[in-house]
Amino acid sequence: xxxxxxxxxxxxxxxxxxxxxxxxxxxxxxxxxxxxxxxxxxxxxxxxxxxxxxxxxxxxxxxxxxxxxxxxxxxxxxxxxxxxxxxxxxxxxxxxxxxxxxxxxxxxxxxxxxxxxxxxxxxxxxxxxxxxxxxxxxxxxxxxxxxxxxxxxxxxxxxxxxxxxxxxxxxxxxxxxxxxxxxxxxxxxxxxxxxxxxxxxxxxxxxxxxxxxxxxxxxxxxxxxxxxxxxxxxxxxxx
Amino acid sequence: xxxxxxxxxxxxxxxxxxxxxxxxxxxxxxxxxxxxxxxxxxxxxxxxxxxxxxxxxxxxxxxxxxxxxxxxxxxxxxxxxxxxxxxxxxxxxxxxxxxxxxxxxxxxxxxxxxxxxxxxxxxxxxxxxxxxxxxxxxxxxxxxxxxxxxxxxxxxxxxxxxxxxxxxxxxxxxxxxxxxxxxxxxxxxxxxxxxxxxxxxxxxxxxxxxxxxxxxxxxxxxxxxxxxxxxxxxxxxxxxxxxxxxxxxxxxxxxxxxxxxxxxxxxxxxxxxxxxxxxxxxxxxxxxxxxxxxxxxxxxxxxxxxxxxxxxxxxxxxxxxxxxxxxxxxxxxxxxxxxxxxxxxxxxxxxxxxxxxxxxxxxxxxxxxxxxxxxxxxxxxxxxxxxxxxxxxxxxxxxxxxxxxxxxxxxxxxxxxxxxxxxxxxxxxxxxxxxxxxxxxxxxxxxxxxxxxxxxxxxxxxxxxxxxxxxxxxxxxxxxxxxxxxxxxxxxxxxxxxxxxxxxxxxxxxxxxxxxxxxxxxxxxxxxxxxxxxxxxxxxxxxxxxxxxxxxxxxxxxxxxxxxxxxxxxxxxxxxxxxxxxxxxxxxxxxxxxxxxxxxxxxxxxxxxxxxxxxxxxxxxxxxxxxxxxxxxxxxxxxxxxxxxxxxxxxxxxxxxxxxxxx
Numbered sequence: 069x070x071x072x073x074x075x076x077x078x079x080x081x082x083x084x085x086x087x088x089x090x091x092x093x094x095x096x097x098x099x100x101x102x103x104x105x106x107x108x109x110x111x112x113x114x115x116x117x118x119x120x121x122x123x124x125x126x127x128x129x130x131x132x133x134x135x136x137x138x139x140x141x142x143x144x145x146x147x148x149x150x151x152x153x154x155x156x157x158x159x160x161x162x163x164x165x166x167x168x169x170x171x172x173x174x175x176x177x178x179x180x181x182x183x184x185x186x187x188x189x190x191x192x193x194x195x196x197x198x199x200x201x202x203x204x205x206x207x208x209x210x211x212x213x214x215x216x217x218x219x220x221x222x223x224x225x226x227x228x229x230x231x232x233x234x235x236x237x238x239x240x241x242x243x244x245x246x247x248x249x250x251x252x253x254x255x256x257x258x259x260x261x262x263x264x265x266x267x268x269x270x271x272x273x274x275x276x277x278x279x280x281x282x283x284x285x286x287x288x289x290x291x292x293x294x295x296x297x298x299x300x301x302x303x304x305x306x307x
Numbered sequence: 308x309x310x311x312x313x314x315x316x317x318x319x320x321x322x323x324x325x326x327x328x329x330x331x332x333x334x335x336x337x338x339x340x341x342x343x344x345x346x347x348x349x350x351x352x353x354x355x356x357x358x359x360x361x362x363x364x365x366x367x368x369x370x371x372x373x374x375x376x377x378x379x380x381x382x383x384x385x386x387x388x389x390x391x392x393x394x395x396x397x398x399x400x401x402x403x404x405x406x407x408x409x410x411x412x413x414x415x416x417x418x419x420x421x422x423x424x425x426x427x428x429x430x431x432x433x434x435x436x437x438x439x440x441x442x443x444x445x446x447x448x449x450x451x452x453x454x455x456x457x458x459x460x461x462x463x464x465x466x467x468x469x470x471x472x473x474x475x476x477x478x479x480x481x482x483x484x485x486x487x488x489x490x491x492x493x494x495x496x497x498x499x500x501x502x503x504x505x506x507x508x509x510x511x512x513x514x515x516x517x518x519x520x521x522x523x524x525x526x527x528x529x530x531x532x533x534x535x536x537x538x539x540x541x542x543x544x545x546x547x548x549x550x551x552x553x554x555x556x557x558x559x560x561x562x563x564x565x566x567x568x569x570x571x572x573x574x575x576x577x578x579x580x581x582x583x584x585x586x587x588x589x590x591x592x593x594x595x596x597x598x599x600x601x602x603x604x605x606x607x608x609x610x611x612x613x614x615x616x617x618x619x620x621x622x623x624x625x626x627x628x629x630x631x632x633x634x635x636x637x638x639x640x641x642x643x644x645x646x647x648x649x650x651x652x653x654x655x656x657x658x659x660x661x662x663x664x665x666x667x668x669x670x671x672x673x674x675x676x677x678x679x680x681x682x683x684x685x686x687x688x689x690x691x692x693x694x695x696x697x698x699x700x701x702x703x704x705x706x707x708x709x710x711x712x713x714x715x716x717x718x719x720x721x722x723x724x725x726x727x728x729x730x731x732x733x734x735x736x737x738x739x740x741x742x743x744x745x746x747x748x749x750x751x752x753x754x755x756x757x758x759x760x761x762x763x764x765x766x767x768x769x770x771x772x773x774x775x776x777x778x779x780x781x782x783x784x785x786x787x788x789x790x791x792x793x794x795x796x797x798x799x800x801x802x803x804x805x806x807x808x809x810x811x812x813x814x815x816x817x818x819x820x821x822x823x824x825x826x827x828x829x830x831x832x833x834x835x836x837x838x839x840x841x842x843x844x845x846x847x848x849x850x851x852x853x854x855x856x857x858x859x860x861x862x863x864x865x866x867x868x869x870x871x872x873x874x875x876x877x878x879x880x881x882x883x884x885x886x887x888x889x890x891x892x893x894x895x896x897x898x899x900x901x902x903x904x905x906x907x908x909x910x911x912x913x914x915x916x917x918x919x920x921x922x923x924x925x926x927x928x929x930x931x932x933x934x935x936x937x938x939x940x941x942x943x944x945x946x947x948x949x950x951x952x953x954x955x956x957x958x959x960x961x962x963x964x965x966x967x968x969x970x
Binding site: 298 | 385386388390414416417419420423448527560561563564568571572575598601603606705706707709710713718719743808809811812813815
């Protein structure tokens with residue numbers, strides 16, 4: 069697994085994730101509709117008709133008009149657009165959803181389906197602090213696993229120096245950099261066995277001695293030359 | 308790579324033959340096991356293959372409490388949960404040797420990894436002595452270990468030594484009488500522990516504890532399959548597998564990995580309690596050299612420097628000065644005239660004279676080639692190789708070349724057998740064992756047999772090329788290199804199987820010990836002579852017979868259209884190719900003789916040399932390929948190589964003819 073921003077999966081959502089089936093409360097329903105409008109806009113359409121067909125049952129219609137009253141969105145002819153308040157809210161939801169997707173799919177290696185399901189739940193409940201932590205943990209990814217932009221949060225715009233990602237692939241360290249191994253994401257059990265026999269396991273302090281021509285890592289007094297893929301797979305926390 | 312042994316013969320004596328008490332040395336690679344072994348056993352060492360494998364195990368004897376005991380030097384291991392053939396052998400020795408005295412030799416500056424092995428020995432319920440060697444290197448790095456505390460924490464005695472200076476080594480035999488079963492115990496997560504005890508209940512009480520075997524089985528150790536089937540009914544074996552599967556299902560990570568983590572956690576805890584580190588800021592010179600040798604820029608500079616030095620030592624001095632001296636002075640002026648005189652006097656029969664000192668004479672041809680042409684070169688090669696090995700430079704070459712080898716689907720480790728192949732293909736083929744996947748081993752075996760000229764061959768090639776323009780050298784190397792790259796690429800592409808990871812431990816850069824290198828060189832030369840000289844004699848004898856019986860003429864006539872038409876070479880080269888089937892270098896020597904007689908043009912030399920370089924592996928190499936890879940692969944490789952050699956030679960001739968290129 070590698071961090072490659074913008075990797076687009078063939079079965080990527082055309083219109084973005086729809087989560088309305090999970091929506092139970094009004095707040096959730098509002099979130100879903102805002103998310104829907106955001107996704108429409110990303111796809112270059114902002115048709116009122118689409119929104120109305122999405123919210124076709126009477127209850128949803130009620131919510132839609134409530135949202136309009138609250139100043140979350142407005143209509144202009146047959147188009148809809150988010151107002152400032154709605155924009156901000158939608159932005160947060162999209163950010164939480166896509167960050168969660170990234171976390172679940174790439175770090176926890178959940179299937180796309182499962183990740184999607186969980187992201188739909190978590191997008192409503194993650195606190196801003198947790199969201200920023202996840203964002204930092206992931207190294208402020210600019211796009212979701214489907215290649216859609218993740219709206220940046222406060223943590224992303226903070227000066228580069230003060231906020232370093234908490235956890236990053238060892239390959240992102242500068243040569244000579246050190247970190248504590250948080251986890252090693254490898255699908256090859258033999259690789260894990262070999263590394264662990266050399267003392268390379270989570271919890272160990274690891275030093276990246278060099279990257280070229282081949283990466284060399286050091287744990288204690290053990291120096292090991294490895295393939296570049298292996299350094300990508302070792303996630304470390306700066307010490 | 309192991310320091311000892313791979314250079315020795317392949318006689319397979321049964322290690323378990325004697326029933327005397329045994330001392331078993333075990334430990335990580337490069338921790339000085341061999342030095343301890345040499346100290347204990349003195350000079351007399353027998354190296355033999357572990358039954359059923361080509362992994363070599365050295366054994367010797369030492370006096371202990373007035374009795375002779377056998378000492379086994381096992382292959383280095385990083386874990387007793389085997390991931391390589393070497394590790395399987397070492398684990399099996401522990402599994403099978405009853406009542407052995409176990410000495411774990413360890414690197415004092417790498418206590419954590421040493422304890423990973425100690426914890427497994429403790430788990431097996433085997434009493435052992437922990438010898439923390441290279442205490443001087445640890446001290447240099449500001450690492451101080453409280454041995455008393457360590458002994459009490461693991462429950463086995465721990466002592467410190469500096470084997471290269473023989474410091475404290477006498478303590479090993481003193482302490483052997485008092486081995487204790489270690490008390491070190493690792494607890495695993497409850498779900499694992501439960502599965503371990505379930506499996507352990509099925510297992511018979513053996514030399515090592517059921518618990519330790521249960522843990523290996525739970526980790527998915529396939530190398531125990533035979534052992535298991537010999538002891539348990541099929542249903543039980545299946546039951547164990549079912550337990551393993553359901554246990555694994557409860558974890559995201561492989562069980563083996565969790566187990567190693569738990570062991571290392573415990574090791575870390577012990578290390579924290581017994582070591583004091585005063586980090587030493589000053590960078591040692593050796594560290595600095597080590598860093599430069601793998602630097603993207605300086606590494607290349609050093610590499611070029613090393614290659615140049617090798618060329619000067621082996622190519623210019625070895626193949627030039629030393630060979631000239633041996634051939635012209637020693638053999639030309641003394642030995643051969645001496646034999647000529649004596650055979651004339653003592654062997655009145657003409658054919659007997661011919662057999663000894665004729666055109667295909669055992670003395671004049673076979674011995675002269677073996678001792679005058681090849682011995683000087685291979686000697687210098689082995690010295691140079693020993694220096695690279697002992698200084699720690701060899702694995703760093705792998706770092707520099709990993710990228711290139713990845714292009715043809717291999718990894719940097721492949722350079723180790725390739726370099727050794729420049730010495731001797733037989734040794735090199737045996738060394739492919741350091742590559743993990745079968746596919747990688749086959750590819751490297753193929754490339755070695757195809758186009759890596761051994762030093763004997765190289766010597767003769769240098770000899771042939773020396774009188775001509777450097778262009779010839781460049782073209783020869785270029786064509787052979789290109790063929791190697793293309794064949795490597797295609798083989799990697801079309802051979803099934805996965806390429807293996809590049810994970811290679813780099814030992815610290817050390818000043819090589821001259822004595823050690825000389826001993827190694829001598830044993831390698833001894834091995835080489837035993838290996839090569841009989842074959843030289845045999846092939847000369849075959850030539851002699853073919854010549855005497857008049858068959859040679861027929862073969863030459865039969866092959867003439869091909870040799871002349873396709874390769875564009877004179878008919879006399881036929882016999883060179885003929886003996887090339889027995890030894891490529893000997894075949895090349897035949898070409899050299901023709902070249903010296905000015906029977907070949909520069910273009911013909913190029914075609915002949917390229918064909919001979921790519922020619923079938925020598926008989927010994929062929930046999931070792933068969934031994935390591937089986938008949939099918941051995942035959943396939945040889946057939947393929949023969950086809951490639953003549954195709955490339957033919958094409959080269961065609962291109963030279965069409966373009967009218969003159970070298």
